[in-house]
Amino acid sequence: MLYEYFKSEEDKDSDFFFKFETDNNNRMTRCFWVDSVARKAYTHFGDAVVFDTTYNTNRYAMIFAPLVGVNHHGQTTIFGCGFLSNETFDSFVWLLETWLEAMKVPPIVIIIDQDQPMTKAIAQVLPNTFHRYCV
Numbered sequence: 001m002l003y004e005y006f007k008s009e010e011d012k013d014s015d016f017f018f019k020f021e022t023d024n025n026n027r028m029t030r031c032f033w034v035d036s037v038a039r040k041a042y043t044h045f046g047d048a049v050v051f052d053t054t055y056n057t058n059r060y061a062m063i064f065a066p067l068v069g070v071n072h073h074g075q076t077t078i079f080g081c082g083f084l085s086n087e088t089f090d091s092f093v094w095l096l097e098t099w100l101e102a103m104k105v106p107p108i109v110i111i112i113d114q115d116q117p118m119t120k121a122i123a124q125v126l127p128n129t130f131h132r133y134c135v
Contacts, residue, residue, distance in 0.1 A: 006033060015039055017102040021094065028062075030091060033096040036103060041077045041078035042103055045069045049079060049107040050134070051118070063087055065095055079103070092121030100125065 006018040015036035023029050046069060054064045065082040080099050084091045100106060109130045112118050122131050 002028070002031070005038070009033075009035065019101070021099050027087040028083070030082070030094050031084075032080060032082040032095055032102070034099075034102050038078050038080055039103065041069070041071065042079045045071050045077055046079060046105070047108040048111070049109070050111045052113055052134075053084070053115070053118075061085075067099060087115065087117060089117040089120050092118050093125055096121055096125040 003020060006016070010016045012020070013036050016033070017035075017039075018031070018033035020028055021030040030035055044116050051065070058064070060083075062083040062085060065084055067079045067081070068079050069079055071077045080096045080102065082098075083096060106126050106129050109132060110122060110126060111132050111134050112122070114133050121132070123128065
């Protein structure tokens with residue numbers, strides 16, 4: 001259903017981008033999407049990005065991984081979202097590479113919690129981005 005929804009969004013919004021990965025049983029293991037509003041917001045406010053994940057908070061035990069920032073009104077703005085089946089280095093590399101595929105330009109600063117696999121993935125995928133931990 002999610003794939004069909006994303007295909008319909010792609011038909012309505014030429015700047016809508018999504019990517020999926022599935023396992024051998026055709027179950028989704030990774031997913032990322034971004035629409036034209038988020039892409040435009042990123043061009044204006046994407047110099048600093050906050051990346052944090054939830055853990056198994058939906059009925060499919062998928063981790064929600066939003067990439068967000070703050071606009072000129074001090075409001076949270078979404079730069080892209082993902083679902084991951086785990087919080088491993090490989091999953092974070094896939095998500096960040098996919099996000100860069102969609103956005104084309106890395107952020108200047110990225111702020112995360114002290115998650116070690118995420119830290120390693122950022123060092124590999126975003127080597128020129130300043131990486132900071134939140135308090």
